[in-house]
Amino acid sequence: MFPACSCSVDLVVIVIAFFAWYILRSKKLKMKYWWMFIPLMFLVAIVFGFPMFLYFRELRLEKLNQN
Numbered sequence: 197m198f199p200a201c202s203c204s205v206d207l208v209v210i211v212i213a214f215f216a217w218y219i220l221r222s223k224k225l226k227m228k229y230w231w232m233f234i235p236l237m238f239l240v241a242i243v244f245g246f247p248m249f250l251y252f253r254e255l256r257l258e259k260l261n262q263n
Contacts, residue, residue: 210242236248
């Protein structure tokens with residue numbers, strides 16, 4: 197098996213795990229525009245989309261804690 201194939205499989209597993217966690221967490225917190233992070237992952241990069249999701253998640257948690 198080629199190293200590139202192994203890296204691709206790892207990346208697919210990471211993306212699937214992230215999307216499963218991300219969708220469940222977004223709906224639980226009732227985040228607006230939660231779907232925008234999915235195309236962002238593919239258009240920009242995972243290393244940009246994931247931290248951006250975490251940032252918006254923290255904003256939502258702070259807003260919920262203030263109320």
